[in-house]
Amino acid sequence: MVAIQNSKLSLEFIPKGKVLSKIKSNIQEMAFSFWWDNWLGSGPLAFSRTEGGRPGNTSVSNFWNEGQWDLQKLNGTAPAHKISEIMQTAIYYNPDLPDKPIWTPTVRALRNKLPTDDRVQIFCGPTVTRCVCCSMHALEIVEHLFSSGNFARIIWKKYGGHVGIQTENLPLRLLLMKWWMTKACNAVQKLILDTLPIIICWNLWKNRCSSKYGAKNTSLTRVLYSTNSDINLLLRSNFPVIQWPFNWGELYSFIENVQHHTTITQVKWTKPDKGFIKINSDGSAMTNPGKIGGGVIIRDQQSYFIHAMAFPLGEGTNNYAEIEAARIGVQWCLDNGIPRVHLEADFALLDRG
Secondary structure (H helix, E strand, O other), X not given: OOOOOOOOOOOOOOOHHHHXXXXXXXXXXOOOEOOOOOXXXXXXXXXXXXXOOOOOOOEHHHHEEOOEEOHHHHHHHOOHHXXXXXXXXXXXXXXOXXXXXXXXXXXXXOOOOOOOHHHHHHHHOOOOOXXXXXXXXXXXXXXXXXXXXXXXXXXXXXXXXXXXXXXXXXXXXXXXXXXXXXXXXXXXXXXXXXXXXHHHHHHHHHHHHHHHHOOOOOOHHHHHHHHHHHHHHHHHHHOOOOOOOOOHHHHHHHHHOOOOOOOOOOOOOOOOOOOOEEEEEEEEEOOOOEEEEEEEEEEOOOOOEEEEEEEEEEEEOHHHHHHHHHHHHHHHHHHOOOOOEEEEOOOHHHHHO
């Protein structure tokens, strides 16, 4: 995660603990980790322990009994100063719904915590303040920079128009909520509606810092290109097998029509020909190349079990693991006087061989 550290453009790497403390869990199935998930909303309980060692990975459900917290179990396990807070935490138990993490928005702009000119004046006294992004040179305040300024309005309209979101004359908080509350038709659209407003704000801020402190002039083209690039990177990272259009208009139309198709292929064991035994082999690699291993199971024409084995194969590629697993299976049959074999493996190189 990144954040703005000062008035210059910089990145601050936020420790994992701080990130986890910003994620609150909506408990419905109570499958969340008692120690490691932020189901209380004040950070993982593991960070509040005073004892040494590492706590286990027990779930919240272990401390909930017949519709209420089990105080006896909590007294024996939870940090003493946290028990009162736990007892006051409401549980909306619904076993049919899975638990889900909820990201609590911490956009600095919403809290007016960015070093815009109006904020800097508080610490250094009167100074000239003007927005470097707009030709009108209005006062540089958060709302102008991210939502009401002419430069920001053009950016929001460019992206909101295709989505059907009215972006004009809205304060930043309402603008973000409009995006986040728009109903999505599929998982990809949900990802874009949740993430794109943050990407836009980030690129507006980068443009402001580059123009104010760097050697670059404010550029609508650069912000649009950078935003499109970030969107494309997001989609390629989450859905790498799909070729995503780069142009926003084409991309959003494509996203709206994305459909999830599930293909079911029946996989079953078939008998070998009469007089033959069957070898089923498989190989795998933890990374490719990396640590590899294989396995073999051998059955006769009536599907009766004859032999099975699993073995490490050292370092190599997944192709080598597949071939070696098949070879070991065949070799075992030959060594045990079984010359008539039917080899079955899900590996194309063997077919071509």
